[in-house]
Amino acid sequence: GAGVSQSPSNKVTEKGKDVELRCDPISGHTALYWYRQSLGQGLEFLIYFQGNSAPDKSGLPSDRFSAERTGGSVSTLTIQRTQQEDSAVYLCASSLDGTNSYEQYFGPGTRLTVT
């Protein structure tokens, strides 16, 4: 079946603009995660959704970052007033539920470049 998909695959934006990154999880997966992969920082957890709720937003680096999930499916990560330090690959993952009993399946990522 289809895996986790993300769009766009690449995004170049000017500093100060807003961007939206989209994630389509595997059908039936109730848990969804966003991570960020940047040079020097490795992979960092951003936010976790169980259904449409986000019980853990602790990894969002600032209030310019927000995310939502609708219909227990698609999620959007929004970055407002982008800064150069936001340049990274943003990865989405999903799993059957939000415990470590189930594998997290990762999408191919969105590479964001802020100029």
Add this chain to the structure above:
Amino acid sequence: GDSVTQMEGPVTLSEEAFLTINCTYTATGYPSLFWYVQYPGEGLQLLLKATKADDKGSNKGFEATYRKETTSFHLEKGSVQVSDSAVYFCALSDSGGSNYKLTFGKGTLLTVNP
């Protein structure tokens, strides 16, 4: 807080060489441990995992043993192939209320030459 430290890369080996990538961790609870692999142009994939002390995870000829006494989960393969060239990430998810969250090491780039 939880953390994962893995050996800095890049690692360059010849085909059929022995591979070890070291990984140590710090966790407050009783974590599950994972190795993920990212092949060029592809997304992260789970390679193997171990959920308790002394467990050995294995897949595709790779192995790692959960060593609680040394807080380590080193990745090994007896004979690497060119197709093993990828970035390898050690990760953990802690026990308790936030066991959904993966904490990753910074990754080790492996290049295998023919």
